[in-house]
Amino acid sequence: MQLIIVTGMSGAGKSTVLKFLEDLGFFCADNLPPSLIPKLAEVCFRPGSDLENVALGIDIRGGNLFQDLFAELDAIKNENYTCSILYLDASDEVLQKRYKETRRSHPLAKNERVITGIEKERELLEEVKRRATYIIDTSQTLTRQLKEKLVEIFVENKNFTNLVITVMSFGFKYGIPQDADLVFDVRFIPNPFYIPELKEFSGNDLPVKEFVLSHEVSKMFLDKTIDMLEFLLPNYVCEGKNQLVIAIGCTGGRHRSVALASEINLALKSNGHYVNVNHRDIDKVKH
16 A cells, blocks of 8 residues: 655646556545545555555645644554655756746745745745655656656655756856756867768767767776766765756767767666756757
8 A cells, every 4th residue: 555645846747747646546636635634544544445556646735734744644654554755846947937838827926926936835845855755856857757757666666766867968168057066077088070070960979979989088987987976876865965967068068078978877877876868058059
């Protein structure tokens, strides 16, 4: 029996997650008052109950009722019922963009700027996030990837860490990514841009990828960087970090950084990490 509370930032994907969980066989209820959780838990955990897996969507739309969440969760814990919290998050920039696209106002800022509501909500949910069993950041997560992650956690019961890794390629001429935690400068590697037959390709294309990876200095960079990351990642997890952005930069962000970021992405994934890759500047105008 699984009882899951699905919560988190408005706009981070709670409704989408509930739909996915419903497809996976969960009984789902959205915007449930926390005061009803103990009664529902009693029904779910009753011997012979038909409800094997239940997911409850709870968020700040419940107003003051939301403040009762922890008291109700403690109540069911005292009854020896198990319950996990899935917290969905996204960066302020991504949340603002989603609200702009849907032309909706934030529930905590009906007549104010969206960012004001986001800031208020982050403060209100700080303790919820701290006590969450699982944290998924959807900022760079595709819908397909989100569903795969839910299957891994709640169906396949795979080990889960709250650390979501984004490997981002970029061009220094367009600026260092503001959200980067680790920045690597790969402009010391021979540049395909100056080879006429490679210039029009990108680091996602085989000719450029083979050229970049053919140099011994590229192989050494990958070996040393991946070795360092494998040392750092478990320590970041222990420290409580839930999102890590690794930025790989070359001059224009189209050739070397793309090829190397892709290789780091594959290496980390093969070692069991949850990784997204993002080529920020790959389609920028070529000079």
